[in-house]
Amino acid sequence: MSQLAIEVNEITKMFGNFTAVDKVSFGVKQGEIFGFLGANGAGKSTTIRMLIGLLEPTSGQAKVGGYDVKTQTDLLKKNIGYMSQKFSLYEDMTVEENIHFYGGVYGLSKEKVKERKKWVLEMAGLQGRDKSLTKTLSGGWKQRLALGCAILHEPKILFLDEPTSGVDPVSRRNFWDLINELSSQGVTILVTTHYLDEAEYCNNIILINAGRLIAQGSPKELKTEHITFPILEVETDNVVTALELLRTQPWVVEISVFGTYLHVGVSELDLGKNAIRLTLATKGIQIQRIEQIVPSLEDVFLHLLEQDMKKVAA
Amino acid sequence: MNIKRVKPIIIKEFRQIRRDKRSLGVLLVFPAFLVLLIGYALNFDVKHISVAVFDQDKTQSSREFVRSFSNSEYFDFNYSVQSYEEIDKLLDEGKVLVVFVIPTNFSKELLAGRDAKLQILVDGSNSNTATTAIGYSNAIVQAYSMRIALETLARSGKELYVPIDLHPKVWYNPELISAKFLVPGLIGFILMLSAVVSTSLSVVREKERGTMDQMMVSPLKTGEIILGKTISYLIIALVASVLVLLIGYFFFDISIRGSIIWLYVGIFIFLLAALGQGLLISAISHTQQVAFIISVFSTLLPALILSGFVFPIRSMPIALQVISNVTPPKFFLIVIRDVILKGVGPAAFWEQLVYMGIFAAVTLGLSTRLLLKRAN
Numbered sequence A: 001m002s003q004l005a006i007e008v009n010e011i012t013k014m015f016g017n018f019t020a021v022d023k024v025s026f027g028v029k030q031g032e033i034f035g036f037l038g039a040n041g042a043g044k045s046t047t048i049r050m051l052i053g054l055l056e057p058t059s060g061q062a063k064v065g066g067y068d069v070k071t072q073t074d075l076l077k078k079n080i081g082y083m084s085q086k087f088s089l090y091e092d093m094t095v096e097e098n099i100h101f102y103g104g105v106y107g108l109s110k111e112k113v114k115e116r117k118k119w120v121l122e123m124a125g126l127q128g129r130d131k132s133l134t135k136t137l138s139g140g141w142k143q144r145l146a147l148g149c150a151i152l153h154e155p156k157i158l159f160l161d162e163p164t165s166g167v168d169p170v171s172r173r174n175f176w177d178l179i180n181e182l183s184s185q186g187v188t189i190l191v192t193t194h195y196l197d198e199a200e201y202c203n204n205i206i207l208i209n210a211g212r213l214i215a216q217g218s219p220k221e222l223k224t225e226h227i228t229f230p231i232l233e234v235e236t237d238n239v240v241t242a243l244e245l246l247r248t249q250p251w252v253v254e255i256s257v258f259g260t261y262l263h264v265g266v267s268e269l270d271l272g273k274n275a276i277r278l279t280l281a282t283k284g285i286q287i288q289r290i291e292q293i294v295p296s297l298e299d300v301f302l303h304l305l306e307q308d309m310k311k312v313a314a
Numbered sequence B: 001m002n003i004k005r006v007k008p009i010i011i012k013e014f015r016q017i018r019r020d021k022r023s024l025g026v027l028l029v030f031p032a033f034l035v036l037l038i039g040y041a042l043n044f045d046v047k048h049i050s051v052a053v054f055d056q057d058k059t060q061s062s063r064e065f066v067r068s069f070s071n072s073e074y075f076d077f078n079y080s081v082q083s084y085e086e087i088d089k090l091l092d093e094g095k096v097l098v099v100f101v102i103p104t105n106f107s108k109e110l111l112a113g114r115d116a117k118l119q120i121l122v123d124g125s126n127s128n129t130a131t132t133a134i135g136y137s138n139a140i141v142q143a144y145s146m147r148i149a150l151e152t153l154a155r156s157g158k159e160l161y162v163p164i165d166l167h168p169k170v171w172y173n174p175e176l177i178s179a180k181f182l183v184p185g186l187i188g189f190i191l192m193l194s195a196v197v198s199t200s201l202s203v204v205r206e207k208e209r210g211t212m213d214q215m216m217v218s219p220l221k222t223g224e225i226i227l228g229k230t231i232s233y234l235i236i237a238l239v240a241s242v243l244v245l246l247i248g249y250f251f252f253d254i255s256i257r258g259s260i261i262w263l264y265v266g267i268f269i270f271l272l273a274a275l276g277q278g279l280l281i282s283a284i285s286h287t288q289q290v291a292f293i294i295s296v297f298s299t300l301l302p303a304l305i306l307s308g309f310v311f312p313i314r315s316m317p318i319a320l321q322v323i324s325n326v327t328p329p330k331f332f333l334i335v336i337r338d339v340i341l342k343g344v345g346p347a348a349f350w351e352q353l354v355y356m357g358i359f360a361a362v363t364l365g366l367s368t369r370l371l372l373k374r375a376n
């Protein structure tokens, strides 16, 4: 048996003439947290839906837990958990009733449901609220309850589709702690997100754009492999004008705004630093700080997306 | 197919229906309420109209004439008055709706073979009842005068000869179709509407909320989902049908002449067909609005126009007669009228049961397949 929990080979999905997922291939190792990144509409949900047997691939193959997603959907479904970006709970039922329903659907025994219910309530911080209607819960609670319902049957492979969208930052943080815990118990997790910062929590990542895979690797690999030029973080009193001025300089490889700072990729470190100082000085822009930084994943992704855009345009 | 997995679906459906007052209303109260409302609106039979008589003639034939009215269940002769003032008072106070004024020369004219003039005063404030009352009065007066005419002719030794063919005429409901005839049809039509709307919405709601996907990635089979939904909504629709039959019994005096078991066999198969149609609609719709519109149009129009409920199928153009076969209420109407009104057994309507059974099997099977078929 291969070490891969998920193996995807040139999987493609067309909706009419529109290619939503274009020959995407990747592998997910057992027990790892695998990040699936891309902007809205990049094709993340479509890919997941093919992997869990909800959508038939137009072409290509995929195996999940060793089962073929086209032909062995029954076996596949028993062995995976799925949490959709809508937190698919019955809002008009109580927390407990939702747990009982999904437990029943997965054929868990009464005792097992009881045991898992206790675990879910604890995990989600919902003790004492088991009789509350689900619609009265806040986003974070719904999110954790949805996760609980998706893993009642203790699947070895878990698909999470934008589990952190629409919840507050504290809940997002808590949620990643839960994911880490599951992973440490040996559960393989494929998680999609459009929050680039969340990629840091993953063991491996793929980035897709417009249905095409544009990069894959561990966060560390991605940072070192793709950005070969130094990046300077520049703090000024006028970000907008500075951006306009620097954007057109021939020695600036890439430039982007990060909050109130600029990240400027330059062809050569010292030359770049001086050139930035001189250029900004001509317009009287004050520089508070200028220093080289280790590129973040966000830098890498922005770089990759820009490259991809250039390639498509060419 | 695993019954153990169907049970949680049934439990869930009942929980949701119980909490959703709107769908509970659509399923249970709405059919009974609508039957009551439409039943009364369609019920143009006006009975026991309160009547006063001002008999100025006071002869044997005038008394005989009055008696011909009091034999009818349409009129109650509550007052005998002696003056126009009294008439005014009774009409004003709403104690009577109709007053017959028999003139002094009533019997004299009749005996002479001439037209006798009769004055009828009607309270026009309820125009519907008033018109009906006039219609009935006319019918009875004409029947009476014809009898007189015939007797007169007989006395004169001539051959019986009826010069004018008289037809009593009642407006708005000329065939005097009674609630007894309409309400059974109404039952089918309304049960169909509520069953189709509620099932189609229930599945599409799950699509919208993503819970359908969640069920589809579980080991549940599509057939099990459909079965769970069908059983739940079938039970509720059966309860609704009991309510509707009780309304028919208590308010419209409709008792079931035939076998109640066969009636329920018919209702059962009919509801399966209706649920099948609802599930089929939900399989092809993506939003609740779309499902609702398709449900209403696909039930309301055929059930109203093609089922024979309002317009007799015999008198339709051939094309429509053929199309009418796609609507379950058409078959159900025959079954329910046979059992309730005629009291006949399954020999008379087994074909209808088979047709509805086929409709149910096709729609349920098709919706299972469509839901199973993954997008594109």
Ligand SMILES: Nc1ncnc2c1ncn2[C@@H]1O[C@H](COP(=O)(O)OP(=O)(O)O)[C@@H](O)[C@H]1O
Residues within 6 Å of the ligand: A015, A020, A038, A039, A040, A041, A042, A043, A044, A045, A046, A047, B375
């Ligand atoms: N059933 C469908 N029919 C047609 N187009 C679809 C369908 N589902 C998704 N798409 C399109 O495919 C693209 C990818 O969608 P999706 O996988 O949901 O993106 P993501 O999850 O990355 O935001 C989008 O442009 C979307 O409009």
Ligand SMILES: [Mg+2]
Residues within 6 Å of the ligand: A041, A044, A045, A046, A085, A161, A162
């Ligand atoms: Mg998505």
